Amino acid sequence: IQMIFQDPYASLNPRERVIDIITAPMLLHKIVGSKEEATARGIEIFRKVGIREEQVSRFPHQFSGGQRQRVGIARALAVNPIFIVADEPVSALDVSIQAQILNLLMDLQSEFHFSYLFIAHDLAVVRHISDEIGVMYLGKIVEQGTKHHIFENPRHPYTQALLASTPKITGDNLERSKPLMGEIPSSVDLPSGCFFNERCPYRKPVCIKVMPEEKEIEPGHRVSCHLYQV
Ligand code: SF4
Numbered sequence: 001i002q003m004i005f006q007d008p009y010a011s012l013n014p015r016e017r018v019i020d021i022i023t024a025p026m027l028l029h030k031i032v033g034s035k036e037e038a039t040a041r042g043i044e045i046f047r048k049v050g051i052r053e054e055q056v057s058r059f060p061h062q063f064s065g066g067q068r069q070r071v072g073i074a075r076a077l078a079v080n081p082i083f084i085v086a087d088e089p090v091s092a093l094d095v096s097i098q099a100q101i102l103n104l105l106m107d108l109q110s111e112f113h114f115s116y117l118f119i120a121h122d123l124a125v126v127r128h129i130s131d132e133i134g135v136m137y138l139g140k141i142v143e144q145g146t147k148h149h150i151f152e153n154p155r156h157p158y159t160q161a162l163l164a165s166t167p168k169i170t171g172d173n174l175e176r177s178k179p180l181m182g183e184i185p186s187s188v189d190l191p192s193g194c195f196f197n198e199r200c201p202y203r204k205p206v207c208i209k210v211m212p213e214e215k216e217i218e219p220g221h222r223v224s225c226h227l228y229q230v
Helices: 018-028 035-049 066-076 095-110 125-129 147-152 157-164 203-210
Strands: 001-002 083-087 115-119 130-137 142-148 168-170 171-175 214-216 221-224
Touching: 001 066, 018 035, 018 066, 035 066, 035 095, 066 095, 095 115, 095 125, 115 125, 130 147, 130 157, 142 147, 142 157
Parallel strands: 001 083, 083 115
Antiparallel strands: 130 142, 142 221, 168 171, 214 221
């Protein structure tokens, strides 16, 4: 299991050349037999993520934000992971660079066949990259299903509000939905019952007392909400 961090400006050791950043885990995990083999493999991985051989002796500060994130991705690939946790890997980057990195992540997945747990707030990014989606509110997954389930048939009131909050352009008009009322409760002083109850337009008396259980409302589509009885 490997990790790609959110902030490429803070997640690379500024005192190490990027070739050393990528070869250290290979040597530590004995994926290669020698420093020379690690360097050759490191250069090959860098090539796959778009870093040229003549750049691999540079320090992190000599790269742009998008290139640094490529180094972070290369570091994750260095030990042949089967699973990569990508924590908001594009949110610190310019929009023009985000698409490049997302496409790179998807190309690498096709080539190396690992899985991602991809954490994001940007729904367009989620839609672009995901197969299965879990929607989280205050640390709890409230709805889980395929991309089709979540984007075409959202069932939890929070998911519905989240999707409705994206502005839509129709003709000459920019449509804005009504925002959710209320504030997100403190995570150290959680509401009783359903965590969403103080902001939910469908709240019932039971919602204030009882945390809803997860229910499978159709194959592969699970929701935690008292509106659904299965
Ligand atoms: Fe709304 Fe009740 Fe469902 Fe929570 S359990 S989302 S308060 S209807």
